[in-house]
Amino acid sequence: MIPQNFEYEAPRTLEEALQLLADGSAKPLAGGMSLIPLMKLRLAAPERVVDLGRIPGLSYVREEDGVIRIGAMTTHYEIESSPVLKARCPLLAATAAQIGDMQVRNVGTIGGSLAHADPAADYPAALLALEAQVRLARAGGERTVAIADFFTDVFTTALEPGEILREVIVPAEAPGTGVSYQKVAHPASGFAVVGIAVRLRRSQGKITLARLGVTGLAAKPFRALAAERLLEGSSATEADVRAAAGAVADGVEANSDLYASAEYRTHLARVYAARALRAALQAA
């Protein structure tokens, strides 16, 4: 279908884009993998679209001062294939490699995906496990927000009208960190029915750091804190793994749809948490 008429702006600088977006009435366009289909179906009908695709300098992956900075317009493919991320933050690269299909990964961007905040998107699980931060910019200022505070509800983020996500900051991992992202992909959309990202560090046989990010299960992605607590300080035996995986959905109201009931989703979350933990332990 053809979208409703809209005004199209293609600014060449970030400042110009932020001015155009300042009053909150225009919609920013990144890779367009969510917004364009919604507009074609006329589920979205913004009067004005500000295309961020012609602004130079928003697509990069660079390591500095122990962190890796990723520009908002970096595509999923650039993230999955980035030598810096593969070496220093393999969890994010591995997660990007499992998003949608190749066409989507070639065009879709990390900033667009996060700002859209689909509750079944893949990145949030990894970014929560990584305790990432996001830099949000608006005309005349910017702020940095912890990823856990960024997702506020289904399709809802900490972004204020007129604000855009401009950069994602993840830690450059110490060697010996074990990571894994395991998902059940929805057969039609490729979205995560459930996706679990795990990040573990071990010292002298004991788990010193455990982070579990969960996507797809609830209205917003979250960290499975009860599971993390069960793991930290443990020797990560098979029994510990099972106990932690069993706690991954504690206190969570699970989503339900025609494909997966809440009960089945919760079960999947436990099974895939155990798989992700075992895979991460192999590397830790």
Place this chain on the structure above:
Amino acid sequence: MRISGAYTLPADPERAYTLLQDPEALAASMPGCRELVRTAEDEYEMKMNLVISSIQGLFAGKIRVADKEFPARFRLIVEGDGKIGFMKGEGVLTLSPVDGATEVRYDGEVQVGGMIAGVGQRLLDATAKYLIKRFFEKMREWACHE
């Protein structure tokens, strides 16, 4: 799709019951409500502009209240229709006093159809819960301030 859950309102059941049927409180609490008019005893017409992320749709709907048992329960029948889809729902709200406040329990069946259901099936459940949460949060504010 079956929906159920519970929220607490900071008011006694008598007041909570009245608030939940007060056109002004309803108009202020329904997400995206543009207009709510009483058309008959216990019947209302409503216009909504629902915005969830990039998705946006205008809906025109009818709300009917039935089986009233002041202040313990009533039945709510809602119908809405717009370019992007339609919805029909019916549910019972049960009010019970809890420590000076009122627990409002809802239990009902909602059908969503049209474009929005075809494309968004995966997200209907989470979105419905989100809209209900927003409704009760606003209602709670309203109950505190009035």
